Amino acid sequence: MALERDAALAVLGLNRFGLGPRPGDLARMGADIRDVLAAEVRRRAVPQPEGPDLLTGVEAFRAWRAEEDLQRLARMGPGAAGRMAAEAGARPESLRIGGMEPNKPTGPIALGAGPPVPQRLYRAEAAARLSVGVESGTGFAERLTLFWSNHFCVSAAKGGHLRTLAGAFEREAIRPHVFGRFADMLLAVARHPAMLIYLDNQESIGPNSPAGRRRGRGLNENLAREILELHTLGVDGGYGQEDVTSLARIITGWTVAYDDKRGAQGRFTFNANLHEPGDHAVLGVSHREGGAEQGEQALLALARHPATARHVARKLARHFIADEPPPKLVERLTRTFRDSDGDLAALSLALVEAPEAWVPEAHKLRLPYEFLVAALRTTGRKVEAPPLLAALAGMGQPLWTPSGPNGFPDTVAAWVSPEGVKARLDVAAALGRQAAGGPSPPDLVDAVLGAACSRETRQAVARAESRAQAVALLLMSPEFQRR
Structure with missing residues (x-):
């Protein structure tokens, strides 16, 4: 027996x-x-998914941009490269495509060959990810990766740039932190070009920033709202509209480099010209003016907030155990998250060791x-x-x-x-x-x-x-x- x-x-x-x-x-x-x-x-x-056709997020972004530029040149007709180079006061052969030097390799992706870059990379990433799932031992680490990738999701439906970056986003911002600290994963996600583009933070401009005063444009609150509502505190986490607006101000200037100044194309960058100046408070905690560090401190405070511990614990228990998870299990996971400073390995162990996790009835x-x-x-x-x-x-x-x-x-x-x-x-x-x-x-x-x-x-x-x-x-x- x-x-x-x-x-x-x-x-x-x-x-x-x-x-x-x-x-x-x-x-x-x-x-x-x-x-x-x-x-x-x-x-x-x-x-980690592997394959000869996988690119880093930076390489993928550059390949996508290069293909976009080549397609734009093709639509402009014969002689377009010469006209653009003449306007720039340069020789045609020196024209930069997608921010890259002419004839500079982009990696294993050959521009102009086969399906478009977004489709090729999407399929390559899909095959590599599926293979990891099939070949994993227990598959527990992979299931946790799926959970966190859905918690901090982006959508390939947004356009070619997101279709190009979705796999790299998971490999770079999610997988390295599955058994690490929640705060580190949160920061990696919020700073990744895929998330910044998906939730339009590259379009957010502080109204009182140099660019805001000059252009008359303002905040985009998408990323700030989802950080509070979905990524950390949860919809019932006690925040209000003023907190959303304040966090949006704090993370103005968090953007993606589209050109290649100092080799930055495709990377997270902080643009002080877009950043809303001043101290800003979220949930009653004031964060002093300090460039990109102001946003990092705000995210760290949110990662350590008691409501975040409850939200993550409830969501994890719902995913693995039951749609209506046992309250005592949620309380235990909440305490583990809080006491371990968001150590996700400790949280995963607490889940596996919980008696409620081993009831024979399959509720999910x-x-x-x-x-x-x-x-x-x-x-x-x-x-x-x-x-x-x-x-x-x-x-x-x-x-x-x-x-x-x-x-x-x-x-x-x-x-x-x-x-x-x-x-x-x-x-x-x-x-x-x-x-x-x-x-x-x-x-x-x-x-x-x-x-x-x-x-x-x-x-x-x-x-x-x-x-x-x-x-x-x-x-x-x-x-x-x-x-």
């Missing part, structure tokens, strides 16, 4: 906290799954991305970005493309519509047809559902008319769909 209980807990742990077992994982891991998950946290190792439904990756892990299907991206879009969770800055919904009700279930069934059927070879369906059930599998699911798989149907029934079973 004890062995059977441990085997069922292993399946529960890999589903609830990870991306589901692959054939052989349950036998390989063997030990108490809680120890395995805790060991992953203590190693503080978060996998896998999000479409989680379902797709778990299905790939089960069937051994090779990662090919275009059809998998189409599958995600069909299930309502296009990669890095939420409908708003609040990210994709994280409740069961949001994903159980008839259309949503039909889309999952289509994906399961397609994967079933492609799952040639490997373990027999009954053996596959033992490998990925094990002791957690119900008699009804076993019978349905055993009675299937074909291997393809059996695999599809396994993937659509309640034990596979829920976590």
